[in-house]
Amino acid sequence: MRLLLDxxxxxxxxxxxxxxxxxxxxxxxxxxxxxxxGGECVEASAIAIATSHVVxxxxxxxxxxxxxxxxxxxxxxxxxxxxxxxxIFRGPSSSRTVVTTLLSGLPSEGLILSPPPAQASIPxxxxxxxxQVDLPEDLTEAAAVIDRHRDLPAxxxxxxxxxxxxxxxxxxxxxxxxxxxPQMVADMADQIDPINQ
Amino acid sequence: xxxxxxxxxxxxxxTSPRSFGQAYxxxxxDAQLAEANGIHSLWLSEHHGYYDGYCPALMPAASAALxxxxxxxxxxxxxxxxxxxxxxxxxxxxxxxxRSQNRFHLGLGMGYRPIEYEIKQKNISQRLQLMNAGLDEIxxxxxxxxxxxxxxxxxxxxxGRRGLGLFISGAFSKEVVNTLIRAHRNAxxxxxxxxxxxxxxxxLRNLWIVDSEIERRQALDWVRSSYLVYAGLGWGADxxxxxxxxxxxxxxxxxxxxxxxxxAEQIAEELDGYDVDLVVCRIGYDQPPRSALTEVIERIxxxxxxxxxxxxxxx
Numbered sequence: 001m002r003l004l005l006d007x008x009x010x011x012x013x014x015x016x017x018x019x020x021x022x023x024x025x026x027x028x029x030x031x032x033x034x035x036x037x038g039g040e041c042v043e044a045s046a047i048a049i050a051t052s053h054v055v056x057x058x059x060x061x062x063x064x065x066x067x068x069x070x071x072x073x074x075x076x077x078x079x080x081x082x083x084x085x086x087x088i089f090r091g092p093s094s095s096r097t098v099v100t101t102l103l104s105g106l107p108s109e110g111l112i113l114s115p116p117p118a119q120a121s122i123p124x125x126x127x128x129x130x131x132q133v134d135l136p137e138d139l140t141e142a143a144a145v146i147d148r149h150r151d152l153p154a155x156x157x158x159x160x161x162x163x164x165x166x167x168x169x170x171x172x173x174x175x176x177x178x179x180x181x182p183q184m185v186a187d188m189a190d191q192i193d194p195i196n197q
Numbered sequence: 198x199x200x201x202x203x204x205x206x207x208x209x210x211x212t213s214p215r216s217f218g219q220a221y222x223x224x225x226x227d228a229q230l231a232e233a234n235g236i237h238s239l240w241l242s243e244h245h246g247y248y249d250g251y252c253p254a255l256m257p258a259a260s261a262a263l264x265x266x267x268x269x270x271x272x273x274x275x276x277x278x279x280x281x282x283x284x285x286x287x288x289x290x291x292x293x294x295x296r297s298q299n300r301f302h303l304g305l306g307m308g309y310r311p312i313e314y315e316i317k318q319k320n321i322s323q324r325l326q327l328m329n330a331g332l333d334e335i336x337x338x339x340x341x342x343x344x345x346x347x348x349x350x351x352x353x354x355x356x357g358r359r360g361l362g363l364f365i366s367g368a369f370s371k372e373v374v375n376t377l378i379r380a381h382r383n384a385x386x387x388x389x390x391x392x393x394x395x396x397x398x399x400x401l402r403n404l405w406i407v408d409s410e411i412e413r414r415q416a417l418d419w420v421r422s423s424y425l426v427y428a429g430l431g432w433g434a435d436x437x438x439x440x441x442x443x444x445x446x447x448x449x450x451x452x453x454x455x456x457x458x459x460x461a462e463q464i465a466e467e468l469d470g471y472d473v474d475l476v477v478c479r480i481g482y483d484q485p486p487r488s489a490l491t492e493v494i495e496r497i498x499x500x501x502x503x504x505x506x507x508x509x510x511x512x
Contacts, residue, residue, distance in 0.1 A: 013295065013296045035288070035289075035292055036288040036291075036292065037284070037285055037288055038256070038282070038284070038285025038286060038287070038288040038289040039256075039285075039288045039289045039291070039292035041254070041256065041257040041260075042256050042257060042259075042260040042289045042292050042293055042296075043260075043292060043296075044257070045257040045258070045260035045261045045264065046260045046261070046263070046264040046296055048261070049225065049260075049261050049264035049265050050264060064282065065282050065285060066282075066317050066318065068245075068316055068317060069254075069280075069281060069282070069285075069317070072245065072253040072254045073254040073256070073257055075253075075254070076207075076221075076252065076253070076254040076257045076258055077254075077257045079207075079217045079218055079220075079221045080221050080257060080258070080261045082218060111246055111316055114246060114247060114248060114249070114250045114251075114253070115207070115209075115217040115250035115252075116217075116250075118217065118218055
């Protein structure tokens with residue numbers, strides 16, 4: 001299971017960018033961003049430029065917008081992000097079908113995206129496909145939440161986390177990917193290299 | 198008078214193929230280079246569904262360039278408004294300005310390719326109505342500096358009446374440019390404006406700084422060849438009476454005549470005759486090698502910009 005840090009409720013752009021950088025540095029798999037309708041890929045593009053490795057997951061409002069416009073914006077974003085784009089799509093299923101088809105490099109109603117996505121195919125998910133949680137501050141309780149979702153099994157988990165990104169990475173990235181995460185190592189790391197909140 | 202550069206189209210053409218990843222990396226690199234050399238702005242251009250990947254989504258591209266820089270302004274020259282949902286455009290423009298401390302400029306145009314209207318399931322015969330309704334919505338919902346790309350007096354008047362800036366196409370003679378500016382100014386004055394000063398005027402110019410006749414010929418060949426792209430797109434410049442598709446050589450001759458190629462001093466003298474706030478030097482051709490493009494960006498910033506800033510043009 002891969003962790004996606006939720007930045008959708010972080011109001012300050014500079015703070016969003018800083019958190020995305022920290023997630024990038026600490027090996028969080030993805031960050032989730034959004035914006036007012038039409039601004040989603042603008043926000044994602046700025047985050048992509050500020051980071052190098054983290055996947056930029058864009059929560060997009062597909063209501064009352066031509067699906068080709070959305071696919072064009074996402075494809076350009078994927079070129080900017082150098083294959084680090086993933087989509088959460090909210091909108092009509094007919095639009096989602098067109099967007100998914102175009103972002104797979106296939107034609108829809110005779111149109112092929114140009115430029116194409118940088119990835120072979122950009123993943124498009126509906127919101128209900130990816131669970132999301134507010135991780136408890138208590139590390140033991142949070143670990144139980146991670147374990148539960150990992151064992152569902154879930155491919156992704158969106159987490160809201162108000163504490164240090166390094167702490168999130170230290171305690172939960174490995175736990176999310178392994179059923180025998182050595183918690184002792186993370187606990188000892190906290191003693192050797194304490195994380196200042 | 199401010200000096201910008203354009204038009205970044207992010208293409209991979211048949212003439213000069215490249216990876217799109219490289220094109221988008223070059224965009225941010227070029228914006229940083231232009232910023233380091235004191236250039237005011239960099240402008241992007243939009244088309245849809247063209248084989249060479251001509252950028253169909255300017256707002257994410259603008260966001261990347263703004264995020265990679267601190268001072269330079271980034272503009273759309275132009276975003277084809279009738280092909281978008283205006284409220285989404287306004288939201289994106291507002292976010293770009295919020296994120297960049299007001300360094301984003303929203304240039305808007307109508308487009309002319311029937312296939313682009315077909316792709317977006319819009320009726321091209323309605324494009325003027327779509328444009329006017331879109332401009333009103335943009336004016337109401339964004340504070341981003343807004344420019345309207347125009348090629349006719351009527352279009353200039355529409356922009357002037359709304360208190361919006363002008364972004365004048367690159368292939369016009371000085372006489373045509375001045376006519377368009379007058380139409381814009383007159384319409385603005387008749388609109389009983391609340392602002393003290395008229396909306397700004399930007400001028401796109403095919404331009405290259407050279408030191409010799411050999412370089413001059415080379416630059417003019419680049420300008421000519423760049424219009425192959427527009428011939429492919431089916432472009433026609435309304436006021437020149439030139440059909441860019443069927444009369445490609447004639448078209449290139451016309452474009453060459455309107456190009457401004459020479460030393461920085463010669464170019465500054467030529468630009469001094471225009472009553473405009475911004476000149477966008479059109480250097481984003483697909484033929485020049487990267488080394489020539491980066492050199493001309495440096496020279497526009499270091500040689501031309503100081504000369505023009507000291508000229509009689511509008512400040």
